[in-house]
Amino acid sequence: MPASAAPFPAPRLGEPYLLTPGPLTTAFSTKEAMLKDWGSWDADFRAMTKSICDQLVALAGDTRGEFVCVPMQGSGSFSVEAMLGTFVARDGKVLVLANGAYGLRAAETMRYLGRAHTLIDKGDYMPPRGDEVGAALDADPGITHVIAIHCETSSGILNPVAEISEAVYARGRKLLIDSMSAFGAIDLDVNRIRYEAMVSSANKCIEGVPGFGFVVARRSELEAAKGNSHSLALDLHAQWAYMEKTGQWRYTPPTHVVAAFLEALRLHAEEGGVAARGARYVRNRDVMVEGMRAIGFETLLKDRWLSPIIVTFFCPADPNFVFARFYELMKAKGFIIYPGKLTVVDSFRIGCIGRMDEHVMRKVVQAAKEALAEMGVASAAPPEAAIAERAKLAA
Structure with missing residues (x-):
């Protein structure tokens, strides 16, 4: 503006x-969108779910059909745990990049999941840099994935995910991005920044209301993740497979929140993306x-x-x-x-x-x-x- x-x-x-x-x-029209009740199984609501998924994949820059979107009920942390638990195999190992509370929360999530992990903790003031990530990966060939926080909101640091991505893929590893508070306002185009999956939430830069998060993921990576998850409810592969088959969420979706998010996406596009x-x-x-x-x-x-x-x-x-x-x-x-x-x-x-x-x-x-x-x-x-x-x- x-x-x-x-x-x-x-x-x-x-x-x-x-x-x-x-x-x-939020905009008044976003709030107003929640005044109608929806049946979670109804064709109109299924179309709403498909629309938001298609629009989110487009916002990520995918034009070749290589990525899919999987919405997940709950706050953003539910979707972060779902992403980590689904894409990291039980014998995998994660390098967690932390410079604030949300990187440390990712490490705590890995501990709860019982997945091997190691940590680069930069404290409150500085971002993790590509050369540091590269050195850590060179020192530990057992690391399979790196998790980076796009914007660490405990301090307000915008982390350099592009250089982190280059370091990760130069060494044949895989990157997962927590873009909870950045996606929709900060560029995360899959054609310029390589990653396997990124997670965000309805109530952040797209200006919807709380109630669900979403993961935009490489389709081939999601297909290969079957059976990895530690959880019934937070299994992204199972959620995606059920949606592909039926068009419905596996369990009761936040219908009013989805309706509000669809309006928020309309306003996002109207503003200029x-x-x-x-x-x-x-x-x-x-x-x-x-x-x-x-x-x-x-x-x-x-x-x-x-x-x-x-x-x-x-x-x-x-x-x-x-x-x-x-x-x-x-x-x-x-x-x-x-x-x-x-x-x-x-x-x-x-x-x-x-x-x-x-x-x-x-x-x-x-x-x-x-x-x-x-x-x-x-x-x-x-x-x-x-x-x-x-x-x-x-x-």
């Missing part, structure tokens, strides 16, 4: 904006970060690694700053922000995604400025120790 464009309408019914990595603020959606989010980030820095806040990350999905800010050192109070003041002004999820320093996060634009982000900055004044915070500068810690860990 260009800078001169008219602002989006405010949320209806006095709703606050959700400045989170999902659930997020991945490129336009991503450009709006980039503008949201740039306007918000510039404004927050102007009133004294400092970002956790250097500009190079700031994603257009969510931005982490250090909490101010001023003793009058209490995050719980800041949160409530921001909520009263119409904005729900997100607490920090770092292991080292106190922080909070502001999301850039959802049905909002740069006009809204300017109001966010003004609300933050007013909240600081109401709290009696003289400076939003972070503690010196936090800056020193960042410099040490990012060196």
Whole structure:
């Protein structure tokens, strides 16, 4: 959306904006789509399921019929576990790339699955790089797969999945991508970035509502995964095979959520697809970060690694700053922000995604400025120790 464009309408019914990595603020027409009941076995609903799967494969850039889409009930973590449990054979081994909570969650998932795995943990500040991945693969020929987080929302880092992919396939291994909070706004074209499967969710950059995730996977890889899964309900191969045969979900689908997602996909296409959606989010980030820095806040990350999905800010050192109070003041002004999820320093996060634009982000900055004044915070500068810690860990 260009800078001169008219602002989006405010949320209806006095709703606050959700400045989170999902659930997020949705269009009224997306909410409205949930007002009709659907039969999960009905031909009309089967057609809706087929439509969303076809559109998601197209968003991934597949034009040769090499990829398929498998939706899975539940939150995004259900689909991540389904992907890992289905594509990694029981005698396989996974290299988990972590630089925040969601990479560590992938490692925890592997532990629960009883699958062999090893970990590169970069901490909160820096991304895993291709040369590091290559060295780890060279050192351990038993590794069969690598799992990478596309956008690590605990810090806001956009990870370099293209160079990671090159390192993985140069060594004959396979890449799985958790693109939960990036797909639909950040390019993940299968013709430019090679991977076997990627997972995302309805309530992220396509701006639907929570209720299901989905895996876009190479058809041949999915066919070969029969019998791998540890779970009845989370077996992606079984879900896909049943859908191929009947057009239905194996178990009760979130029908209203699917209807809302179909409308969200329509709005996504109307806006201009991945490129336009991503450009709006980039503008949201740039306007918000510039404004927050102007009133004294400092970002956790250097500009190079700031994603257009969510931005982490250090909490101010001023003793009058209490995050719980800041949160409530921001909520009263119409904005729900997100607490920090770092292991080292106190922080909070502001999301850039959802049905909002740069006009809204300017109001966010003004609300933050007013909240600081109401709290009696003289400076939003972070503690010196936090800056020193960042410099040490990012060196």
